Amino acid sequence: MRKRLPNTSTLQAFEAAARHQSFTHAAQELSLTQGAICRQIASLESFVGVPLFYRIRRGVRLTDAGARYARVIRRRLDAIERDTLAIMAHQTGGVVELATVPTFATRWLLPRLAQSHDIATSLQVNMVTRTRPFLFDETDFDAAIYSGDPAWPGTQAYFLMHENPLPVCSPTLANGPLDVATISTLPLLQQSTRPTAWRDWFASAGTHVPTAMAGMRLELFSMLSQAATDGLGVALIPPFLIQQELASGNLHILNTHSGPGKRAFHLIVPESKTDLPALVQFREWLIRQASDLAQGGLDIS
Incomplete structure (x- = not known):
């Protein structure tokens, strides 16, 4: 009809x-x-x-x-x-519709796309931020980059890198290195998407977990980075997301213990799309970039 x-x-x-x-x-x-x-x-x-x-x-x-x-x-x-x-756009190459966590996209992925001529000329990677799991059948996304449990129904997960967060703060708040016990006395910035991050970090360091971890609660790593830069507290952030701040001295690492290292970034792909040529090309390039990061020693642990 x-x-x-x-x-x-x-x-x-x-x-x-x-x-x-x-x-x-x-x-x-x-x-x-x-x-x-x-x-x-x-x-x-x-x-x-x-x-x-x-x-x-x-x-x-x-x-x-x-x-x-x-x-x-x-x-x-x-x-x-x-x-x-x-x-x-398919006339000159492929298109990948990507859902990704925001700070990873702005601080790690986009700079590498800009530096990779082969990907820039053959692929168009469109990005929308998503911080939580979703059902691919209800969206137009081809893939997602997510840090957390990669076991999404009907998908294949490809490991990229561990988060390995380290405690960082502004030199105006404290000068490192500091032992774990001293860090526990400082204002600790909380991340709403990782509510047990500090508790896990203290426990993995084999020290007493503070009963009261007072600190501002924020959602994104970029928010934590800015708050820490402004001297509002100590943040747990993967170093590869704050290379600019570390290089400039706006942030510095207080302790090189990176915690249990359970959480990791993965590329999540629906099983129905794992063989799409554009997605295969993007996946292989992304895994190479992540491997180069690990070999370069940027994710300090």
């Missing part, structure tokens, strides 16, 4: 008129006449069976139904444009 869908030109005319609240400005944007826009809108209103605009003395104004429809149509048109650009 034929679907009841307005044509794309009509939806584009409506979206532009709704965004500008003006048929005249929509016509100018789309290089049409005002009359053409009026006919498109009238056709759409007839099609959906409800008025989308109030015709007022000095122009037009969206009805409630029109405003709701405009929000939906704008998202749909944006999605069609993204999908069209993605399929066009």
Whole structure:
């Protein structure tokens, strides 16, 4: 049965008129006449069976139904444009839709993509941040980079690197090296996605775990890094995510004990996509980059 869908030109005319609240400005944007826009809108209103605009003395104004429809149509048109650009990109290479934890993307992955000419010219890696597991069937993602339990249903996990976080802080707060007992007396920045990080770190060091670990609670490594740089406390952060701060002296390592090392970054790929050429190329490149990091000794443990 034929679907009841307005044509794309009509939806584009409506979206532009709704965004500008003006048929005249929509016509100018789309290089049409005002009359053409009026006919498109009238056709759409007839099609959906409800008025989308109030015709007022000095122009037009969206009805409630029109405003709701405009929000939906704008998202749909944006999605069609993204999908069209993605399929066009396949003419020169592949596209990988990647969900990734944010600090890893900005501090480690993006700089390496920029430095890798072969990947930059043959692959387009689109990224959206996700900090928690999700179901691939409910998204358009081809893969995810995640630190935590890699056992996602219906997926294959590829090990990249251990987190191996170290305690770091600003020189304005404390100067290292410090023993574990002294660190326990300092304000300890907490990470909401790793609520037991400090407890695990103290326990693995074989020392008494402080009963009260007072400190600001933050979600992302980038937030912890900034808070630690500003002297708000000590943070547990993987060194490869804060190379700039360590090199500049804005942060320094208080103790080289890196904890139990249970948590690691993995590339998570749905089983149905493990053989996609673009994803295979990206996966092999990513694993090489992670191996180079480990061999270079940047993840201090």
